[in-house]
């Protein structure tokens with residue numbers, strides 16, 4: 001069992017180093033792995049300041065490119081002022097109940113704009129493909145994932161004049 005835990009830890013460290021090559025962590029927001037997090041990643045606050053909790057196994061499963069899209073989405077929530085510290089609930093730090101559908105769409109758009117600015121089409125393709133494949137119906141704040149995938153592709157075309165998949 002200890003060997004298994006060691007092997008998983010090494011895999012996670014490798015996955016983290018792959019991610020680091022794509023994603024440079026902006027200062028001020030700490031990225032904190034939480035095993036069994038219900039979502040891939042969640043922007044929130046803790047006692048020290050702004051954080052992004054992420055599910056390391058989930059991120060590994062979707063791969064480093066889709067993970068980089070997800071992280072840009074969460075940074076979007078922070079950088080667009082969606083995560084309001086006074087609403088942070090110490091009893092339930094992984095809930096983003098105050099977000100609304102406009103904020104979720106804006107965070108997707110932030111991620112697209114960010115990766116366009118970085119010239120990294122592959123990350124945007126991976127994010128949209130992940131949403132297309134997951135094909136979920138969404139929830140109170142998230143549109144159905146295939147609509148999000150289409151919105152991402154449409155915004156990419158608006159920003160670059162080229163189709164996302166070509």
Ligand SMILES: [Zn+2]
Pocket residue numbers: 073074077104107
């Ligand atoms: Zn979000």
